[in-house]
Amino acid sequence: MNTTQSNTQEQIIWEGSQSQVLNIGTYIAMIIISIIVLTLSMMFFPIAAVLVIIPLVYMMVRWLLIRSNRYKVTTERVFFTTGIFSKKTEALELYRVRDIDMYEPFWQRMFKLGNVKLTTSDKTTPDFLLKAVPNPAELLNNIRKAVETRRDVKRVRGVEFLDDNNLNDDNIENT
Secondary structure: OOHHHHHHOOOEEEEEEOOHHHHHHHHHHHHHHHHHHHHHHHHOOHHHHHHHHHHHHHHHHHHHHHHHOEEEEEOOEEEEEEOOOOOEEEEEEHHHEEEEEEEOOHHHHOOOEEEEEEEEOOOOOOEEEEEEEEOHHHHHHHHHHHHHHHHHHHOOOOOOOOOHHHOOHHHOOOO
C-alpha cells in the first residue's frame, strides 16, 4: 500500500455513546414510583402490583434511547446515529466546524462527563452537541486538531462577516 494513501484514510478519533447519567433523574423517579405502587398495592389491592411494570418498562425504553445514540468522530467527519429499530445517521464534515465549546454541568462533572458543542457552517446542522461524553476536554482538543488538519487538506478557511447587529457607532463613518 502506498504511504500517501494510508495517511489520507479516514481514521477514528473517538467512538462512543451518551452516558446513562442523562437518565439518572428518570431512574430515581421510576424507582420511587415503583416502591409507592408496590406499597399501596400490598396495603389495598394486591393485584395492582402488576402496575409496577409500567415504570420499569419506561426505564428500559429510556435506557434504549440513550444506548441507541452513537457518536463516531473521525479525521474527516462526525457521525451521529440514532434509532432503535430504524437507524438514521447524520454526518458532519469537520472542515465546516467554525467553533468548538465545552460545557460541564455540575452533575455531569461528578462523573467526569461533559458536552462538546460544534458550531458549524452546515445548513442542516448549524449546532451539533455531543452530550454527556467522557473526557470532554480531551475530545474537544482532538476535534480541534482534526478540524485544522482537515481544513489544511481541503484548503478551506472560514470567513466571518459582520452584520448590522455587530456594528457599533465607532465603526460607522458619518457621511
